[in-house]
Amino acid sequence: MTISFRSPLGFVLLLLAVLAFGYLLLPILVVVAAPLGDTGYLAFPPRGLTFKWYAAALHDTRYLSALAVSLRIALTSALIACTIGVAAAYGLTRFSFPGRRLLEAIFLSPLILPTLVLAVGLTLFFTRTGLLVGSWKLVAAHVIVCTPYVLRVSLPVLRRFDRSLEEAARNLGASPVMAFFLVVLPVVRPGIVAGTVLAFITSFDEVVLALFLAEPGAPTLPVMIYSAVQLGFEPSVAAVSGLLVLATLGLMILYHLLGTFGGRRN
Amino acid sequence: MTKPETKGGGARWALFAPALLFAPCAFVYAVFFIWPQASLLAISATDAAGLTLAHYQRFAGDSYYWEILGRTLGLGAAVTAITLVLGVPTAYLLARVQSRWAGFLLLLTTFPLLVSAVVRSFGWMVLFFRDGLLSHGLMALGFADKPVQTMYTMAGVIIALAQVLLPLMILTLHGVFKSIDRDLEYAAMSLGARPIVALGLVTLRLASGGIVAGSLLVFSLAISAFATPSLVGGARANVMATAIYEQAIELLDWPFAAALATILLVTVLALSLAYGALLEGRGEREAAR
Amino acid sequence: MDIQLQNLRKTYGSAVAVADMSAKIPQGRMLALLGPSGCGKTTTLRMVAGFIAPTSGSIRVGATDITTLPAHKRDTGLVFQSYALFPHLSAAENIAFGLRRRGVARAEREQRVTAMLDKLKLSGLADRLPRQLSGGQQQRVAVARALVINPSILLLDEPFSNLDAKLRESTGLEMSRLQREFGLTSIFVTHDQTEAMSIADTIAVMKDGELQQIGSASEIYERPANRFVADFIGRANFLAGRILRREGQDAVAELAAGLEMRLLDPGAAALPGAQGEALLRPEAIALADHASPGSFKATVEQISYQGAIANLHARLADGSAIVASVPPEDARGLAPGKLVGLAPKPAALIWFAKS
Numbered sequence: 001m002t003i004s005f006r007s008p009l010g011f012v013l014l015l016l017a018v019l020a021f022g023y024l025l026l027p028i029l030v031v032v033a034a035p036l037g038d039t040g041y042l043a044f045p046p047r048g049l050t051f052k053w054y055a056a057a058l059h060d061t062r063y064l065s066a067l068a069v070s071l072r073i074a075l076t077s078a079l080i081a082c083t084i085g086v087a088a089a090y091g092l093t094r095f096s097f098p099g100r101r102l103l104e105a106i107f108l109s110p111l112i113l114p115t116l117v118l119a120v121g122l123t124l125f126f127t128r129t130g131l132l133v134g135s136w137k138l139v140a141a142h143v144i145v146c147t148p149y150v151l152r153v154s155l156p157v158l159r160r161f162d163r164s165l166e167e168a169a170r171n172l173g174a175s176p177v178m179a180f181f182l183v184v185l186p187v188v189r190p191g192i193v194a195g196t197v198l199a200f201i202t203s204f205d206e207v208v209l210a211l212f213l214a215e216p217g218a219p220t221l222p223v224m225i226y227s228a229v230q231l232g233f234e235p236s237v238a239a240v241s242g243l244l245v246l247a248t249l250g251l252m253i254l255y256h257l258l259g260t261f262g263g264r265r266n
Numbered sequence: 267m268t269k270p271e272t273k274g275g276g277a278r279w280a281l282f283a284p285a286l287l288f289a290p291c292a293f294v295y296a297v298f299f300i301w302p303q304a305s306l307l308a309i310s311a312t313d314a315a316g317l318t319l320a321h322y323q324r325f326a327g328d329s330y331y332w333e334i335l336g337r338t339l340g341l342g343a344a345v346t347a348i349t350l351v352l353g354v355p356t357a358y359l360l361a362r363v364q365s366r367w368a369g370f371l372l373l374l375t376t377f378p379l380l381v382s383a384v385v386r387s388f389g390w391m392v393l394f395f396r397d398g399l400l401s402h403g404l405m406a407l408g409f410a411d412k413p414v415q416t417m418y419t420m421a422g423v424i425i426a427l428a429q430v431l432l433p434l435m436i437l438t439l440h441g442v443f444k445s446i447d448r449d450l451e452y453a454a455m456s457l458g459a460r461p462i463v464a465l466g467l468v469t470l471r472l473a474s475g476g477i478v479a480g481s482l483l484v485f486s487l488a489i490s491a492f493a494t495p496s497l498v499g500g501a502r503a504n505v506m507a508t509a510i511y512e513q514a515i516e517l518l519d520w521p522f523a524a525a526l527a528t529i530l531l532v533t534v535l536a537l538s539l540a541y542g543a544l545l546e547g548r549g550e551r552e553a554a555r
Numbered sequence: 556m557d558i559q560l561q562n563l564r565k566t567y568g569s570a571v572a573v574a575d576m577s578a579k580i581p582q583g584r585m586l587a588l589l590g591p592s593g594c595g596k597t598t599t600l601r602m603v604a605g606f607i608a609p610t611s612g613s614i615r616v617g618a619t620d621i622t623t624l625p626a627h628k629r630d631t632g633l634v635f636q637s638y639a640l641f642p643h644l645s646a647a648e649n650i651a652f653g654l655r656r657r658g659v660a661r662a663e664r665e666q667r668v669t670a671m672l673d674k675l676k677l678s679g680l681a682d683r684l685p686r687q688l689s690g691g692q693q694q695r696v697a698v699a700r701a702l703v704i705n706p707s708i709l710l711l712d713e714p715f716s717n718l719d720a721k722l723r724e725s726t727g728l729e730m731s732r733l734q735r736e737f738g739l740t741s742i743f744v745t746h747d748q749t750e751a752m753s754i755a756d757t758i759a760v761m762k763d764g765e766l767q768q769i770g771s772a773s774e775i776y777e778r779p780a781n782r783f784v785a786d787f788i789g790r791a792n793f794l795a796g797r798i799l800r801r802e803g804q805d806a807v808a809e810l811a812a813g814l815e816m817r818l819l820d821p822g823a824a825a826l827p828g829a830q831g832e833a834l835l836r837p838e839a840i841a842l843a844d845h846a847s848p849g850s851f852k853a854t855v856e857q858i859s860y861q862g863a864i865a866n867l868h869a870r871l872a873d874g875s876a877i878v879a880s881v882p883p884e885d886a887r888g889l890a891p892g893k894l895v896g897l898a899p900k901p902a903a904l905i906w907f908a909k910s
Contacts (some may be wrong), residue, residue: 017352017360030392031389106300202430231519452601455626456604
């Protein structure tokens with residue numbers, strides 16, 4: 001540290017940072033802890049201790065089927081986004097042509113577009129054209145919001161990729177396609193994995209597009225939680241949310257331990 | 267038009283490979299992004315009789331909507347201010363701490379981002395109700411003499427939304443501070459600058475571009491947010507996003523919803539262009555270094 | 556003013572960065588902290604600058620204990636390895652930074668900055684930003700910025716390591732001239748022994764946070780305190796051996812499997828039977844006939860001409876490699892495979908007991 005924590009300035013900075021972390025984690029802690037109370041309504045700090053709401057959540061078929069829908073849509077969207085995103089990212093870094101920067105800007109632009117605007121546009125579009133049915137509407141929407149994440153993570157990785165490796169492979173007799181799959185892809189894989197994971201999480205957590213475009217009979221988990229929270233404060237909703245937080249935490253720790261994170265940080 | 271940057275590819279590869287690589291992405295974007303957004307613009311500017319600005323005039327002529335726009339921008343400003351006050355010190359410490367804590371704290375910052383905004387807003391709602399922790403806390407500390415309702419108020423939306431967006435501010439600024447050599451601070455101090463002067467004259471001065479960029483990012487995300495304002499604010503704290511949702515889903519006035527969406531879009535787009543220009547400038551300056 | 560470091564120590568948890576560092580630098584002299592990276596030399600310098608708080612020990616400047624004084628109140632000029640020039644300020648503004656903090660009036664400030672720019676041959680470059688300057692110019696701005704505040708101590712953290720070899724030597728001599736001209740007591744951190752020997756009055760060799768030896772360049776080169784110092788400073792051959800007998804202050808040892816050699820004053824620990832190594836500098840070896848007594852029999856493997864000298868790479872009978880630096884004319888006529896005798900010059904062997 002450049003500044004000692006014992007100095008007044010250092011102390012103020014530290015205090016604000018501690019405050020920031022408390023602020024960041026408080027609502028998440030509430031969601032995990034509140035359903036542990038046995039008061040029958042949500043309170044924080046919880047009073048009493050019971051696991052019945054968590055147990056109920058694990059057996060609630062409405063939430064379980066919503067979870068299945070969410071997982072299916074997130075997985076489909078992430079895989080599509082990964083495929084088209086990596087291909088485009090490779091093209092953007094491998095070839096130079098007029099308008100390349102514009103194309104890149106367009107591919108990245110859904111990042112800054114308000115999701116609600118996208119949702120209104122897509123709803124009107126699907127209603128008028130009758131294109132796509134069922135959950136594919138939501139998948140298409142999620143592909144649009146997920147692809148930029150894949151691009152944003154894989155573009156820098158591909159830019160840093162040492163082109164001479166690919167040239168060496170070509171020199172040793174690999175075709176361009178073989179060189180891509182044998183050399184480029186394995187080297188940049190951590191970046192691509194990170195981008196796909198990010199895409200999966202984005203789709204899985206997304207609520208606005210899902211609210212507009214999910215099939216009425218098959219809402220995603222965030223939509224279920226959103227609607228349930230609006231209707232009232234059942235402890236079971238909190239328990240579902242709490243489980244979601246714990247699962248996210250578990251997956252994040254797992255991901256970190258597997259070391260894939262290292263590729264993204266560098 | 268296209269040419270590979272390196273030699274060795276056959277002529278066919280040079281011509282078709284880029285096209286093949288871009289085609290899937292371009293197709294998906296054209297059909298599910300550009301076409302719907304273009305038709306959204308078209309719908310906002312047409313009615314049964316053809317081209318019209320009626321929907322925009324309705325917005326312009328109704329103080330109710332101006333109020334909503336003002337409230338939305340106010341929300342953006344307040345959220346940006348909170349994330350700056352908490353984000354600048356936190357990002358600075360994260361960038362300067364030299365231990366394995368730094369990595370752990372960075373993960374701790376990222377973690378809330380991975381939890382859906384719906385779930386996080388829900389956590390705040392439990393705290394905001396009349397007999398929630400916040401109300402009891404304020405009374406215990408003597409700031410209030412009767413239970414306080416933070417639910418369905420702008421204050422509640424601001425508090426919840428700032429939490430939702432704070433990680434993005436911290437992560438953006440962390441990168442900015444990390445790129446500033448700490449020896450510059452030491453140099454300033456060895457030349458006689460007090461630590462706070464060294465931070466102000468050197469670190470914050472050098473980070474100013476990044477701080478503005480981070481603020482624009484948070485501001486544009488705050489004014490586009492839907493889930494948090496709709497859950498925490500409800501009908502009493504209407505912002506642009508909730509108004510658009512109301513027009514579209516509840517009143518089924520799609521053309522007007524499209525007009526409101528366009529207005530929001532243009533605002534965000536203008537901010538993003540400023541953001542892009544700032545980041546670009548920063549990149550060029552760094553490249554020149 | 557003189558600087559006195561007393562039992563200076565810095566630990567991070569169980570890791571010791573600097574252990575019990577003591578040194579005294581008289582007014583106007585320069586101490587070089589020399590060692591490989593991670594030896595604690597930069598940590599020591601940063602403790603003197605006030606950036607790192609020592610775990611224990613004290614730092615005195617003149618009669619004042621500055622151990623706990625914050626960095627901005629210490630009267631030190633510091634030149635960073637990276638120069639740490641403020642990228643948003645011009646050369647002149649960088650130099651004026653310390654004067655502004657000290658509240659020097661505008662007219663005097665401008666006059667002192669201009670004088671300093673002139674002194675360091677930067678006159679035409681006052682308004683350039685650091686990125687518009689060459690490496691050598693940046694280095695001079697960093698030096699000017701440190702000197703203009705008239706510090707009582709000058710600290711240099713590897714100030715030449717980012718310069719190319721030619722510039723490094725001339726800048727080093729210039730630096731040492733300025734330091735003498737300003738009468739500055741100075742600490743200079745480097746990993747380059749040639750640099751340390753050419754400009755410092757005293758050299759402190761460090762390793763793993765421990766001070767190995769402190770003394771003048773010639774003391775350290777000629778009487779290294781231990782094997783590390785001998786190896787780190789200059790080139791060295793180490794010949795494994797065993798003490799055979801004592802002869803008064805001296806001892807006779809068997810070196811490199813076979814040859815008996817006399818060691819002058821090898822210390823009390825060099826008792827008969829003790830194992831160890833003898834240092835033999837390449838330039839302390841003379842070529843002799845391979846049959847001549849008192850010389851090592853060696854097979855030439857390679858000869859590399861360096862202009863002023865020739866380095867003879869050879870192998871001794873026990874298989875160990877040895878390098879001898881000899882006048883080029885002596886090496887003429889030698890070729891790989893040839894047998895030669897390598898004779899240590901008198902008093903050239905220094906004994907290090909096996910630890």
